[in-house]
Amino acid sequence: GAVVSQHPSRVICKSGTSVKIECRSLDFQATTMFWYRQFPKQSLMLMATSNEGSKATYEQGVEKDKFLINHASLTLSTLTVTSAHPEDSSFYICSATGTGVLANYGYTFGSGTRLTVV
């Protein structure tokens, strides 16, 4: 139980374009989803927290206009990197939890998306 699917696993895009990353909970209702960013050989840094049907809460220093997060349903959250630039190249990972999930499994993570902006 508590499976999170993330797509795509890797994407290469041109500078100036936008990229959308999807995070789906497959067997539970994800009331809360989190988006993390990881640079090479570093730890995971929380970017934002989203609750279903509400606006995302961004961590300090994260540009909300660049990283658009939508959590419109209990099984899907999306992260859109707008007007991507090479410095946005990174590994992005989503996490989800929901009623009954946290107590049994903790926070569950997707498999990550490696974004390369050229």
Place this chain on the structure above:
Amino acid sequence: GIQVEQSPPDLILQEGANSTLRCNFSDSVNNLQWFHQNPWGQLINLFYIPSGTKQNGRLSATTVATERYSLLYISSSQTTDSGVYFCAVADYKLSFGAGTTVTVRA
């Protein structure tokens, strides 16, 4: 936010050796998890252990919440145990430590 410190930062082991990884955290938490990140970046959830002791095969973990630390034990290490081990804690948002990079040599 909650501060998470992991030690050691790097660990080199001979196959078959045992090891202990430590995680200290700065405040009371509702959740503590240990993860293994594989070479492809995927986070494998090893333990959800806000308190107490759990075992899963050659791995075990103990969290002493009142003293704000957790330990991950690897016994009879294998080369497949290599990778980065993260401790993450939460009151609500999950915060990660810097990780311990484990290298197991054959």
